[in-house]
Amino acid sequence: xxxxxxxxxxxxxxxxxxxxxxxxxxxxxxxxxxxxxxxxxxxxxxxxxxxxxxxxxxxxxxxxxxxxxxxxxxxxxxxxxxxxxxxxxxxxxxxxxxxxxxxxxxxxxxxxxxxxxxxxxxxxxxxxxxxxxxxxxxxxxxxxxxxxxxxxxxxxxxxxxxxxxxxxxxxxxxxxxxxxxxxxxxxxxxxxxxxxxxxxxxxxxxxxxxxxxxxxxxxxxxxxxxxxxxxxxxxxxxxxxxxxxxxxxxxxxxxxxxxxxxxxxxxxxxxxxxxxxxxxxxxxxxxxxxxxxxxxxxxxxxxxxxxxxxxxxxxxxxxxxxxxxxxxxxxxxxxxxxxxxxxxxxxxxxxxxxxxxxxxxxxxxxxxxxxxxxxxxxxxxxxxxxxxxxxxxxxxxxxxxxxxxxxxxxxxxxxxxxxxxxxxxxxxxxxxxxxxxxxxxxxxxxxxxxxxxxxxxxxxxxxxxxxxxxxxxxxxxxxxxxxxxxxxxxxxxxxxxxxxxxxxxxxxxxxxxxxxxxxxxxxxxxxxxxxxxxxxxxxxxxxxxxxxxxxxxxxxxxxxxxxxxxxxxxxxxxxxxxxxxxxxxxxxxxxxxxxxxxxxxxxxxxxxxxxxxxxxxxxxxxxxxxxxxxxxxxxxxxxxxxxxxxxxxxxxxxxxxxxxxxxxxxxxxxxxxxxxxxxxxxxxxxxxxxxxxxxxxxxxxxxxxxxxxxxxxxxxxxxxxxxxxxxxxxxxxxxxxxxxxxxxxxxxxxxxxxxxxxxxxxxxxxxxxxxxxxxxxxxxxxxxxxxxxxxxxxxxxxxxxxxxxxxxxxxxxxxxxxxxxxxxxxxxxxxxxxxxxx
Numbered sequence: 001x002x003x004x005x006x007x008x009x010x011x012x013x014x015x016x017x018x019x020x021x022x023x024x025x026x027x028x029x030x031x032x033x034x035x036x037x038x039x040x041x042x043x044x045x046x047x048x049x050x051x052x053x054x055x056x057x058x059x060x061x062x063x064x065x066x067x068x069x070x071x072x073x074x075x076x077x078x079x080x081x082x083x084x085x086x087x088x089x090x091x092x093x094x095x096x097x098x099x100x101x102x103x104x105x106x107x108x109x110x111x112x113x114x115x116x117x118x119x120x121x122x123x124x125x126x127x128x129x130x131x132x133x134x135x136x137x138x139x140x141x142x143x144x145x146x147x148x149x150x151x152x153x154x155x156x157x158x159x160x161x162x163x164x165x166x167x168x169x170x171x172x173x174x175x176x177x178x179x180x181x182x183x184x185x186x187x188x189x190x191x192x193x194x195x196x197x198x199x200x201x202x203x204x205x206x207x208x209x210x211x212x213x214x215x216x217x218x219x220x221x222x223x224x225x226x227x228x229x230x231x232x233x234x235x236x237x238x239x240x241x242x243x244x245x246x247x248x249x250x251x252x253x254x255x256x257x258x259x260x261x262x263x264x265x266x267x268x269x270x271x272x273x274x275x276x277x278x279x280x281x282x283x284x285x286x287x288x289x290x291x292x293x294x295x296x297x298x299x300x301x302x303x304x305x306x307x308x309x310x311x312x313x314x315x316x317x318x319x320x321x322x323x324x325x326x327x328x329x330x331x332x333x334x335x336x337x338x339x340x341x342x343x344x345x346x347x348x349x350x351x352x353x354x355x356x357x358x359x360x361x362x363x364x365x366x367x368x369x370x371x372x373x374x375x376x377x378x379x380x381x382x383x384x385x386x387x388x389x390x391x392x393x394x395x396x397x398x399x400x401x402x403x404x405x406x407x408x409x410x411x412x413x414x415x416x417x418x419x420x421x422x423x424x425x426x427x428x429x430x431x432x433x434x435x436x437x438x439x440x441x442x443x444x445x446x447x448x449x450x451x452x453x454x455x456x457x458x459x460x461x462x463x464x465x466x467x468x469x470x471x472x473x474x475x476x477x478x479x480x481x482x483x484x485x486x487x488x489x490x491x492x493x494x495x496x497x498x499x500x501x502x503x504x505x506x507x508x509x510x511x512x513x514x515x516x517x518x519x520x521x522x523x524x525x526x527x528x529x530x531x532x533x534x535x536x537x538x539x540x541x542x543x544x545x546x547x548x549x550x551x552x553x554x555x556x557x558x559x560x561x562x563x564x565x566x567x568x569x570x571x572x573x574x575x576x577x578x579x580x581x582x583x584x585x586x587x588x589x590x591x592x593x594x595x596x597x598x599x600x601x602x603x604x605x606x607x608x609x610x611x612x613x614x615x616x617x618x619x620x621x622x623x624x625x626x627x628x629x630x631x632x633x634x635x636x637x638x639x640x641x642x643x644x645x646x647x648x649x650x651x652x653x654x655x656x657x658x659x660x661x662x663x664x665x666x667x668x669x670x671x672x673x674x675x676x677x678x679x680x681x682x683x684x685x686x687x688x689x690x691x692x693x694x695x696x697x698x699x700x701x702x703x704x705x706x707x708x709x710x711x712x713x714x715x716x717x718x719x720x721x722x723x724x725x726x727x728x729x730x731x732x733x734x735x736x737x738x739x740x741x742x743x744x745x746x747x748x749x750x751x752x753x754x755x756x757x758x759x760x761x762x763x764x765x766x767x768x769x770x771x772x773x774x775x776x777x778x779x780x781x782x783x784x785x786x787x788x789x790x791x792x793x794x795x796x797x798x799x800x801x802x803x804x805x806x807x808x809x810x811x812x813x814x815x816x817x818x819x820x821x822x823x824x825x826x827x828x829x830x831x832x833x834x835x836x837x838x
Contacts, residue, residue, distance in 0.1 A: 024175035032174035037355035039165030062123035098183035101130035112269035133160035182214035187478035219261035235332035380418025507544040514580030563642035565635040597654035625689030644688035666757035669696040673741035704757040720752030725792030756807035
């Protein structure tokens with residue numbers, strides 16, 4: 001042995017254990033598992049950082065891949081060049097990554113498993129989306145660590161604006177553990193992340209309303225949802241993927257199965273070869289030929305069928321025996337604070353948001369420091385410009401720059417940085433224009449500093465910034481889902497089967513209801529339908545029309561104060577011209593009860609929505625009641641009591657409000673009251689309510705209630721003998737609830753009592769029904785706005801002591817012809833020219 005050397009005896013078992021643990025930890029932490037924050041393994045991070053370092057940005061020319069690989073190898077990644085090049089190639093393949101990060105030029109392989117060209121032949125640069133992951137790196141947003149030879153620093157994590165772990169997924173085999181994360185749709189992930197920021201207590205089910213399932217770059221079909229649900233909830237699950245296939249007649253009497261999308265990570269060429277082998281071996285029969293007709297426009301694999309084969313049987317065999325159906329085993333293991341952890345979807349979003357929060361704090365601190373440093377220099381320059389003659393005198397009298405600096409510091413109480421800036425100031429900065437610029441820049445900096453300090457002091461503002469940046473990412477890079485979700489029969493609820501698309505709900509005056517696809521209606525500003533839209537029963541017409549989505553709820557209120565529920569998808573479907581079904585037959589309503597009001601509600605399960613919405617009800621005897629929508633969020637088949645109706649009273653109207661609207665109630669006697677909704681306190685579901693308006697006498701009653709959201713609205717009132725008028729909401733002064741109200745129409749024997757109040761605009765139509773069953777339709781726009789206390793104008797000429805029975809506001813269809821509006825002899829022809837009758 002050489003001098004100074006000695007042998008230390010150690011137990012080989014302990015040494016093996018220790019060395020293997022070190023090796024294992026190195027593989028786990030530094031090679032095989034992604035970081036939960038940016039979703040990258042060290043090699044991905046180093047490739048992107050190396051490309052940024054080299055300046056191969058999305059707006060610069062491509063550079064040779066060999067140059068990029070050399071940069072990454074020499075500076076950051078002390079492993080083989082193939083590991084770096086393979087990583088870069090995969091980040092450029094649009095069938096490997098849902099959102100590729102590298103823009104490759106040349107042969108980067110194919111979905112058939114072809115190898116990419118050697119790195120000396122290909123070129124690459126960063127994609128714009130990758131730059132979003134590197135944004136703000138120079139602003140001290142993340143920690144840097146020494147590289148392998150401690151000659152340079154590299155980032156330990158990227159400050160990514162994109163939830164990359166969810167969006168692009170990851171896979172890797174470590175020692176004793178592996179990770180396999182599927183990619184997801186960026187739009188869905190951003191929506192889910194924003195929902196989490198708004199409500200930290202959101203559960204997995206709530207997140208799954210936004211993030212539906214994995215979204216693979218090759219599209220295909222996710223067959224069955226249980227595995228997805230399990231993976232989202234636990235971090236571990238199995239997703240079955242199928243190719244997208246259609247059966248097509250390729251020539252007379254000859255059919256083929258056409259595959260346009262295959263499952264993720266399936267080698268197309270291998271799949272076709274193995275299928276051909278199975279056909280030749282007789283394991284799959286019914287196929288006469290297999291062709292790959294894929295080209296640059298897309299994938300197309302043709303399985304030509306024999307004349308006597310049944311296409312669906314052959315397709316099911318292909319799913320069973322070939323890679324047209326495969327499974328993806330999800331195993332969400334990622335590094336959290338350097339330790340491997342199994343994560344569910346909420347955990348991953350939580351860690352990403354925490355990371356972004358830290359990035360925003362560190363970026364803001366950096367910008368604040370820079371702003372304060374610049375403001376400090378500007379303060380010195382402004383002092384110098386205010387005392388320029390003296391400053392020049394001190395500098396000219398000094399023998400050296402150091403002496404000049406010391407002199408300025410002493411004379412004007414400046415810091416060394418400020419005095420140095422003054423000494424180095426250029427002569428052009430002495431002009432008046434430049435001095436003004438200094439002051440403007442300083443004022444702007446003062447505002448910036450105050451804003452940055454406010455961000456650091458206010459977590460809500462930081463979260464708003466994160467959401468704003470996420471929304472920007474969604475708008476710029478978000479796209480439609482590629483993988484279709486197909487729920488298998490044994491695990492889907494009826495709701496899962498029905499897409500949450502927009503539909504038109506129409507309810508006629510006589511209570512006939514139907515649901516029609518929005519596509520059947522032309523796109524109009526109001527989305528409305530007039531009398532042409534539906535072949536309703538004689539003397540019936542469409543009174544209620546609104547756009548809803550299939551998963552919305554319809555709340556139905558009856559005369560006796562009961563509330564019933566229907567899902568919009570439960571409303572019978574009908575064409576634009578069909579009559580619909582009687583609503584009375586669709587719910588368990590009593591024989592002597594009548595339906596009085598309908599409310600379309602977005603969601604009765606969302607706690608935030610139902611606690612901020614209210615239902616206002618009024619009765620004929622002037623009682624008004626306000627209840628939180630939350631009280632109506634537990635549906636029962638036989639309905640519930642929505643309001644305690646007193647004897648000889650009945651429910652008249654029910655409206656959905658936001659708690660800050662104004663209420664107007666009109667009386668048969670011609671009075672109308674207007675008060676703030678806030679004057680009515682929210683009460684329980686079984687309460688009877690409080691007095692909304694005082695009736696003039698025992699025979700008086702409420703004829704209608706409207707909710708007003710803005711003062712620009714108009715109020716339409718109609719009396720029983722055909723008089724009516726339109727007046728401005730602003731004409732009605734706001735009072736306390738329970739008052740007698742003010743005159744809304746001058747009631748005389750000639751006009752008859754008031755029978756209706758509606759809130760209207762120029763785009764609305766009125767449908768007037770007389771007691772003799774005549775229905776007349778008229779445009780509201782022909783009625784000009786007039787004073788509140790007037791008698792109004794005669795809307796129609798009633799015959800033989802006929803009276804108006806009801807008035808409904810209906811929506812206008814732009815296709816309607818003028819002659820459809822009704823009996824021209826009945827409508828007052830001089831309506832627009834009539835003056836107000838006192």
